[in-house]
Each structure stands twice: as C-alpha cells, then as structure tokens.
Amino acid sequence: MEHAFWQSRWQNDQLGFHLPFVHPVLKRNLPGFGLAADARVFLPLCGKTLDIGWLLGQGYRVVGAELSEIAVAQLFAELGADPQPSEWAGGRCWRHGGLTVFQGDIFALTAAELGSVDLVYDRAALVALPPAMRPRYTEHVLALSAGAPQLLITFEYDPAEKDGPPFPVPQGELRRHYGQRYAITELSRKDVLQDSLNFREAGVTRFVEVAWRLDERRS
Known part of the structure; x- marks a missing residue:
C-alpha cells in the first residue's frame, strides 16, 4: 500500500486493525521458542500494538518499525514512556528503556541499524x-533479521468477497516466500469472522486466522 493510505488511516483514527488486547497467539506460542530472558523481538509495521507492552513486561527487549509518527507517539504515551527521538536515514528513531522503534520507511532500515534479532513477530505486517x-x-525481513525464527500470523479468505487490507496470504504463497530459508509449521487455525465486524458486514463467509512458526533450515 502507498504510504499515504496508512498515514490517512492513523490521521482519521481508522484503526480497525488495532486490537484492544494482547494477541492470544503471542501469549500461547511465545514460550515454545525458548527465548533467553533478555531476548530481542522485532515487530515489523508494529503500530501501537498492546503486544509490545506485554513483551516488555516479560523482560524482553523490543524493536519495532512503523511508518506513522502518530502511531509511535501514541504507543509511547500509552506506555507512560518519554522517548528521546533521534534521526536515522528513513525517519526518526524513538528509544526508551528496552523499547526502540524506527519510525519511517521500513525499506530504508538496515540490519546494522536494527541490530541483533532473536525473534521476528509478524502479527500484522505481511497481511497489510x-x-x-x-x-x-x-x-x-530475512536480510534484516539474518534468518531469525518467526512467529507469523496470516489470514485466509476469499478475495472475491472483499479486498484487503488485511489481505489473504495462502499457505502456498507463504512457502514460496519463506520455504527455502525456513521450515514452516502451522501452529493454529481459527475462523475469527465473528470477531471481525468489517468482514461480516462485507459478506465474507469465512475469515481464518492462521499462526505459523518459521525456523531456519539447518544444512
């Protein structure tokens, strides 16, 4: 999507993608990755997700990438944090305690700027x-994270019934993108149509949330 689309969504408070709770997929599956106590978790296109505060509360360090300055400002405000922004090539970098957010164009972010990553948590980026x-x-993402494991959420629905975002990402496409580098394991699958008012009103007949675990293949 064009930058202007997402900037407009935040400016107009059209935040149907923002969940008012910590994602159950994260809470249920994170322990299985066996992360160290101070592991660093990367959230691409993070918005102001409540998952970040939960991860920080578990003792992890968090680094995010997010286009909207409104989203980042609200994220830190809701965490009660007073960040000290600095400039980077793609925008502004906001830091406070164990949280760093690169606000701006994620495609301008380099692995050197991002730093080490122990887990990529893609809850709403690929589907956006x-x-x-x-x-x-x-x-x-592969280049940024050096093939770190991923916890990834996708959706499956009939694109003829509604256009995204969020967009459907079928299993075959996911394997085309990541299958050469990762072993891909389905963790859960659930029709969440009853929780998705916009999709119900659009006449979508099924809206399936799928959680995946991606582990780097060993030669």
Missing part, C-alpha cells in the same frame, strides 16, 4: 501488504 509488495517485504 498487497501481493505485489510481499516478495520485497519478505526478502527485506
């Missing part, structure tokens, strides 16, 4: 992008 953008995004 139309098909034409997803190959570039997945290649970039």
Whole structure:
C-alpha cells in the first residue's frame, strides 16, 4: 500500500486493525521458542500494538518499525514512556528503556541499524501488504533479521468477497516466500469472522486466522 493510505488511516483514527488486547497467539506460542530472558523481538509495521507492552513486561527487549509518527507517539504515551527521538536515514528513531522503534520507511532500515534479532513477530505486517509488495517485504525481513525464527500470523479468505487490507496470504504463497530459508509449521487455525465486524458486514463467509512458526533450515 502507498504510504499515504496508512498515514490517512492513523490521521482519521481508522484503526480497525488495532486490537484492544494482547494477541492470544503471542501469549500461547511465545514460550515454545525458548527465548533467553533478555531476548530481542522485532515487530515489523508494529503500530501501537498492546503486544509490545506485554513483551516488555516479560523482560524482553523490543524493536519495532512503523511508518506513522502518530502511531509511535501514541504507543509511547500509552506506555507512560518519554522517548528521546533521534534521526536515522528513513525517519526518526524513538528509544526508551528496552523499547526502540524506527519510525519511517521500513525499506530504508538496515540490519546494522536494527541490530541483533532473536525473534521476528509478524502479527500484522505481511497481511497489510498487497501481493505485489510481499516478495520485497519478505526478502527485506530475512536480510534484516539474518534468518531469525518467526512467529507469523496470516489470514485466509476469499478475495472475491472483499479486498484487503488485511489481505489473504495462502499457505502456498507463504512457502514460496519463506520455504527455502525456513521450515514452516502451522501452529493454529481459527475462523475469527465473528470477531471481525468489517468482514461480516462485507459478506465474507469465512475469515481464518492462521499462526505459523518459521525456523531456519539447518544444512
């Protein structure tokens, strides 16, 4: 999607994608990754998700990437944190305690700037992008994270019934993007249509949330 689309969503408070709770997929599956107590978790296109505060409360360090300055400002305000922004090539970098957020264009972010990553938690990034953008995004995440394991959430529904975002990402496409680098394991699958008012009103007949675990293949 164009930058202007997402900037407009935040400016107009059109935040149907923002969950008012910590995602159950994260709470249920994170222990299985066996992360060290001070592991660093990367959230691409993080918005102001409550998952960040939960991760910080578990003792993890968190680094996010987010286009909207409104989202980042609200994230830190809701955490009661007073960040000290600095400039980076793609925008502004906000830091406070164990949280760092690169606000600006994620494609301008480099692995050197991001630093080490122990887990990528992609809860709403891949599904926010139309098909034409997803190959570039997945290649970039691989380069940024050096193949760190991922906890990733996708959706499956009939695109003829509604256009995204969030967009459907079928299993075959996910494996095209990540299958050469990762062993891909389905963790859970649930029809969440009853929790998705916009999709129900649009006449979508099924809206399936799928959680995946991606582990780097060993030669």
